Amino acid sequence: MSTSERLVVNGRAYSMPSASTIVVCVDGCEQEYINQAILAGRAPFLASLSDADLGTVLTGDCVVPSFTNPNNLSIVTGAPPSVHGICGNFFYDEASGAEVLMNDPKYLRAPTILAEMARAGRRVAVVTAKDKLRALLGYGMRGICFSAEKADEVRRDTHGVEQIAERVGMPVPPVYSAQLSEFVFAAGLELLRHERPDLMYLSTTDYVQHKHAPGTPEANDFYAMMDGYFAKYHEAGAILAITADHGMNAKTDAIGRPRVVYLQDRLDEKFGAERTRVLLPITDPYVVHHGALGSYATIYLRDAARANEVSTFIASLDGVEAVLDKQAASKRFELPTDRIGDLVVIGERLTALGSAADKHDLSGLTVPLRSHGGIAEQKVPLILNRRLRDLDANRRLRNFDAFDLALNHAV
Template identity: 75%
Template sequence: MYLSTTDYVQHKHAPGTPEANAFYAMMDNYFKRYHEAGTIVAITADHGMNAKTDAIGRPNILFLQDLLDARYGAQHTRVLLPITAPYVVHHGALGSYATVYLRDAVPQRDAIDFLTGMAGVEAVLTRTQASQRFELPEDRIGDPVVIAERLTVMGTSADKHDLSGLTVPLRSHGGVSEQKVPLIFNRKLASLDNPGRLRNFDIIDIALNQLA
């Protein structure tokens, strides 16, 4: 049986806060009941989460489309954010990964240098580099790909993001700083066929085939 929850609580409440503690206490009670019933339980996450604010809790946001439009003019670039969703009350459709499509008039090298020089940007990769590093289909991403550092998120244009629902300091994901996630099992691992780096999607094989 595969069960999935939303990440609403993690977006709204940092670890160790009363709200987060209450949520995990509830989940732990369910896990305990499964364990006591003899079930193999495997727990992981699809991504990590970080605060995306300055020292006093204000969001650190790079509105990439606005910045690119100011440099190259409107309609010469297009910024896409994979975190974009209709349910924005917990993250404002802001994340730490963005892909940019450049029209012919925009030199790729100049765009990469411009984006790399922005405060809050951790890395700017070409399409090929991003495809190899993140195992993405090269024909389905833009060029370049922008990764924000741990405390920064990216948006398209300021008027495209409704931040009225952000009643607590912004928390989001999408960068390399949110890649590490836990793999938790309630039974002993018998053996691992591949003892190298494990990733979250390995959890199904381990739970089904490698737990004692």
């Protein structure tokens, strides 16, 4: 296949990479992080891309729920969750009566651009921060695919590369650290220089953004680190597209205490126990160190005929931005109807949604809660180190257009 040929994945056509092409998903990259790092003089390379001759800076919408897995999968499939099926970490399987973890690739309903490019003979590489995303992102893909978290377990037969930790020259970082993301970028640079992948996807973790607001010293340090790597990728001749899985907002009052609507408590009080089931697809509710608090919840009703009544009640609660029934949510947010419950609830910008208060252990929140999941975290950057051609000015840009912009529109 020559570079003039096009590859169709999930109904969209992609040109073959004309140079090493890197798509970066900066987890939790509220745009203000970049803005403030530039103002502080810590991101000179990103600042340089505002020159229309050198680069392109756009804003796009991520997928709601503005969570990590649905958005990473949307970016690598170029499609919304209604196509790829991953709309959170969990859904409730009514047949088995169990909460089902969607980290398993068997829940993925669409091929990735990465796997199809590899199938078409292109060299493809994926580096993620946490290992839990690796299996989904690398599904069906021949090439290099590993996580920073388990970089010391990388083997050629299973990960497409070996001795990467030694080659990168950084110790494998703790899973909750800024260094975990730095390792992703350092490994990406090592691969770019030596393996020269045609297409590479790098995905970080939002450890820093959950803890530190835009413009604070820790956030600026993190963005300065990234800026340095982006400059190196650029100098190495790569086409670079930077986007995010979701934004990030404080979910607190003025004094840093979390603002939470505990939906299960409110619903039990109003409608009785076990009439409704609140499921928070942000995370496993039994892993409590981060509070499992985001601004998106799904609700399963024992009696579907009461949907209107429950919906009206939830919409009346302070801190709730919107309540949509399954059909409306599926249409507006392009979600698979079989995995979102009967109702979808969105929290306001400064409010998180919980299930029952006693299921959330907030003792691990050592700094004021910052989180995501709602519409308030939908705006994300779309930044390229190239000018773009033939882009419809009226098109609604999505983070899952990143491969399209890099492969089809970058000059």
